Amino acid sequence: MTATSAANYRGYWIAWLALLVITVVVVFVEVPLLLAFGMTVKAAIIVLLYMHLGGERLGLTLSVLLALFATALILWLLILPDGRMG
Amino acid sequence: MAQQATASWGGGASPWGISWQKMMMWWFIVTDGLLFAGFLASYAFARQASPAWPKQADVFNMKLITLMTFILITSSATMATAVAAARNGDRRLTLRFLLLTVVGGMVFLGMQAYEWTLFIRHGATLTQNPWVPRAFSAYFFTITGFHGTHVLIGLIVLAAVAWQYSRDRCTADGIELAGLYWHFVDLVWVFVFGCFYLV
Numbered sequence: 001m002t003a004t005s006a007a008n009y010r011g012y013w014i015a016w017l018a019l020l021v022i023t024v025v026v027v028f029v030e031v032p033l034l035l036a037f038g039m040t041v042k043a044a045i046i047v048l049l050y051m052h053l054g055g056e057r058l059g060l061t062l063s064v065l066l067a068l069f070a071t072a073l074i075l076w077l078l079i080l081p082d083g084r085m086g
Numbered sequence: 087m088a089q090q091a092t093a094s095w096g097g098g099a100s101p102w103g104i105s106w107q108k109m110m111m112w113w114f115i116v117t118d119g120l121l122f123a124g125f126l127a128s129y130a131f132a133r134q135a136s137p138a139w140p141k142q143a144d145v146f147n148m149k150l151i152t153l154m155t156f157i158l159i160t161s162s163a164t165m166a167t168a169v170a171a172a173r174n175g176d177r178r179l180t181l182r183f184l185l186l187t188v189v190g191g192m193v194f195l196g197m198q199a200y201e202w203t204l205f206i207r208h209g210a211t212l213t214q215n216p217w218v219p220r221a222f223s224a225y226f227f228t229i230t231g232f233h234g235t236h237v238l239i240g241l242i243v244l245a246a247v248a249w250q251y252s253r254d255r256c257t258a259d260g261i262e263l264a265g266l267y268w269h270f271v272d273l274v275w276v277f278v279f280g281c282f283y284l285v
Contacts, residue, residue: 008170016163020156027152032285039280043273050166050269052262057102060112067116068123075127083134 015045111263115270118236122274125232126281129225140217142283145208146201154197155279161190162272169265172251172258180261184248187268191241198234202227226282233278236271243267 019042026038048054053061101109133139142148168183205226209216215223247264250256 008174009167012163012166012170016159019159019163023152023155023159026280026284027148030284035280035284039276042276046162046269046273046276050162050272051266056104060102060104064112064116068119071120072123072127075123076130079127079131080134083131 012050015049019045105259107259107263108266111266115266118270119274122229122232122277125225125229126277129229130281132219132221132225136219136221138218140222145205145217146283147204148283150197150201151279151283154194154201155275157190157197158194158272158275161187161194162269164190165265165268169258169262172261175258177251181248181252184244184251184261188241188244188248191237191244191268195234195237195241198230198237202230229278229282233271233274236274240264240268240271 022038022042026035047065053064100106104112164183164186168180168187171179171183205223210223210226212224212227214220217223243264247256247260251261
């Protein structure tokens with residue numbers, strides 16, 4: 001394996017370590033805001049790096065991310081408060 | 087997964103420079119992601135509306151679930167390595183890491199099945215459970231059931247892709263598409279783990 005191709009893989013395993021560290025942190029530190037932040041960072045690592053969305057054309061990246069963010073936002077911000085009624 | 091390595095369009099430049107296969111996989115991922123977003127939002131609503139909700143640590147073996155999470159994350163890393171190896175033309179590494187990914191997925195699924203049996207043994211079914219709201223077990227089985235089914239489908243796809251690749255009938259593009267699906271399965275688990283088990 002040449003140095004360049006070995007370097008190809010290293011990034012994925014550094015990301016793996018980051019994902020594990022974040023997982024451990026959110027499991028032991030039971031702060032909801034930190035959990036939300038942790039999930040977002042993990043998702044960003046998986047989507048942008050593992051799924052290579054970070055390396056795709058901006059149009060594709062935005063289409064995927066905005067579709068998911070917008071819907072999730074609407075679901076959570078508009079529907080969730082209704083659960084607290086009554 | 088198609089033999090063609092590049093998109094051959096009759097009608098000009100392909101949108102965002104990707105093959106139609108990759109485009110369709112992203113479309114599928116977005117819609118399937120919305121499915122799980124819907125499930126989780128519904129669960130969050132039900133939980134907010136319930137007078138009480140069991141404490142996860144009392145019901146689940148949190149060490150087991152955390153280990154499951156580690157394993158699935160690792161399988162994503164092995165998958166990403168397999169895709170990169172395929173791009174590099176390193177056949178042996180590709181197959182080795184595809185196999186590792188499948189093993190990781192199978193271990194995850196086995197642990198999930200074990201967790202289900204523990205839960206069922208406590209008296210939980212789709213419509214009732216020993217803890218306060220009946221919705222609790224319904225949401226648990228539905229969400230983890232849908233996710234587990236996606237894992238199972240992913241394992242079948244990975245096995246098929248690995249088999250075809252070993253016989254030189256699958257390209258690096260095909261491996262990458264399978265990888266996109268597998269990472270999506272891991273991504274969903276990030277949110278299921280966080281929203282259902284941790285919060």
